[in-house]
Amino acid sequence: MIYHHETIFTGKEAEKALNNYLLKSASRHSSTFILTDQNTHKHCLSILSSKFRLPEHSIILEIESGEVNKNLSTCIRLWKELAAHGADRHSLLMCLGGGMLCDIGGFVASAYQRGIDCVYIPTTLLSQVDASIGGKTGVNLDKLKNYVGFYSPPKSVFIISDFLKTLPDNEMLSGYAEVVKHALLSDDKYFHNLTKQFPNYEAVRFNENWADVVERSVKIKSNVVKSDPYEHGLRKVLNLGHTVGHAFESYSLENDAVPLLHGFSVAMGLIVELKLSVWLCRFPEMLSNEIIKYILAVFPYYRFQKEEIPKITGIMNFDKKNRDGKIRLTLLKKPGDLITNVICTQELIEKSLLEYLDLADEANDLKFQS
Numbered sequence: 001m002i003y004h005h006e007t008i009f010t011g012k013e014a015e016k017a018l019n020n021y022l023l024k025s026a027s028r029h030s031s032t033f034i035l036t037d038q039n040t041h042k043h044c045l046s047i048l049s050s051k052f053r054l055p056e057h058s059i060i061l062e063i064e065s066g067e068v069n070k071n072l073s074t075c076i077r078l079w080k081e082l083a084a085h086g087a088d089r090h091s092l093l094m095c096l097g098g099g100m101l102c103d104i105g106g107f108v109a110s111a112y113q114r115g116i117d118c119v120y121i122p123t124t125l126l127s128q129v130d131a132s133i134g135g136k137t138g139v140n141l142d143k144l145k146n147y148v149g150f151y152s153p154p155k156s157v158f159i160i161s162d163f164l165k166t167l168p169d170n171e172m173l174s175g176y177a178e179v180v181k182h183a184l185l186s187d188d189k190y191f192h193n194l195t196k197q198f199p200n201y202e203a204v205r206f207n208e209n210w211a212d213v214v215e216r217s218v219k220i221k222s223n224v225v226k227s228d229p230y231e232h233g234l235r236k237v238l239n240l241g242h243t244v245g246h247a248f249e250s251y252s253l254e255n256d257a258v259p260l261l262h263g264f265s266v267a268m269g270l271i272v273e274l275k276l277s278v279w280l281c282r283f284p285e286m287l288s289n290e291i292i293k294y295i296l297a298v299f300p301y302y303r304f305q306k307e308e309i310p311k312i313t314g315i316m317n318f319d320k321k322n323r324d325g326k327i328r329l330t331l332l333k334k335p336g337d338l339i340t341n342v343i344c345t346q347e348l349i350e351k352s353l354l355e356y357l358d359l360a361d362e363a364n365d366l367k368f369q370s
């Protein structure tokens with residue numbers, strides 16, 4: 001199978017490229033659908049239509065935002081709406097939204113009539129630095145994250161900073177967690193530069209120029225994806241923080257009135273996996289403590305009862321990276337040097353979660369202004 005990489009456009013180039021794409025689309029596509037959720041409909045659609053010449057008679061499809069709606073019922077509704085509007089194999093689906101919307105939109109497009117053209121216009125920091133890159137599409141199966149899906153990259157991704165202006169503070173911070181992860185995948189120097197540029201939550205919140213940070217993350221992620229698109233080896237490094245992070249996210253989705261955002265789950269997952277990296281991969285303990293302190297200063301802390309630990313580790317048993325019933329993690333030897341498939345016992349993960357709970361006193365209970 002050949003992996004066709006998406007073409008990713010960032011910065012000023014992205015606006016030009018989207019204009020060109022839309023011009024060509026007029027003759028290439030029989031109809032155009034723009035997928036939004038209620039927030040991107042409200043905040044992003046007017047920017048899109050004022051800055052770009054959208055095909056006449058574009059049809060707007062809208063889904064409800066929120067991770068709970070990233071499921072097969074939403075897909076079925078969308079497939080029926082596409083069919084009802086006469087979408088055929090030459091139709092185009094433009095996904096205007098965050099990672100949830102791109103994941104589900106990409107999945108819907110790749111299955112509808114065995115695949116129609118799809119492009120992403122990511123509108124959250126998280127989707128610009130991470131979710132829109134690498135071709136993973138899919139939906140959740142009840143509490144199991146991204147359990148059903150394809151590797152199916154969109155034709156192109158147009159990353160335009162203007163859309164970030166209306167993004168709520170908590171969503172901005174959620175995206176920043178993936179930026180921190182990318183820095184740990186890259187090197188010590190980039191991580192320390194970030195801590196200087198964004199020493200605390202306010203620095204992330206009031207930052208107005210994301211172009212360089214986004215560009216750097218896009219490069220880090222797409223270089224990894226290009227060398228291993230189907231996650232046979234190297235791509236697993238991108239899972240740093242995600243095995244534990246996904247377990248927090250799934251647990252929270254089931255148990256909390258306001259579920260934990262993806263990036264916050266990843267930030268907490270990074271703390272736990274840094275502890276495991278010290279124990280299993282000899283990651284320097286002082287540096288691990290420094291990074292954990294930084295994460296606690298920037299991201300909100302997730303509180304849960306000690307008695308819930310078995311439920312959280314239980315979710316990890318369903319992680320897609322496991323083999324032979326064993327939990328396998330991506331851990332760090334040092335920034336930029338990762339080890340994949342580290343087998344980890346449930347007991348050790350439980351110990352790391354207990355240590356995580358001990359950090360509560362240093363933690364940050366951020367109050368967000370959205």
Ligand SMILES: NC(=O)c1ccc[n+]([C@@H]2O[C@H](COP(=O)([O-])OP(=O)(O)OC[C@H]3O[C@@H](n4cnc5c(N)ncnc54)[C@H](O)[C@@H]3O)[C@@H](O)[C@H]2O)c1
Nearest residue numbers: 039043065098099100101123124126131136163166167262
């Ligand atoms: N495919 C991948 O490789 C990959 C990688 C990482 C994460 N993900 C997935 O991405 C999802 C998380 O992405 P996300 O954080 O972007 O979530 P999201 O798409 O749910 O968006 C977050 C919220 O922001 C709103 N929003 C989006 N753009 C806005 C804007 N410009 N202004 C105002 N509000 C806006 C949305 O309506 C939503 O309420 C998860 O489902 C996760 O599994 C996928």
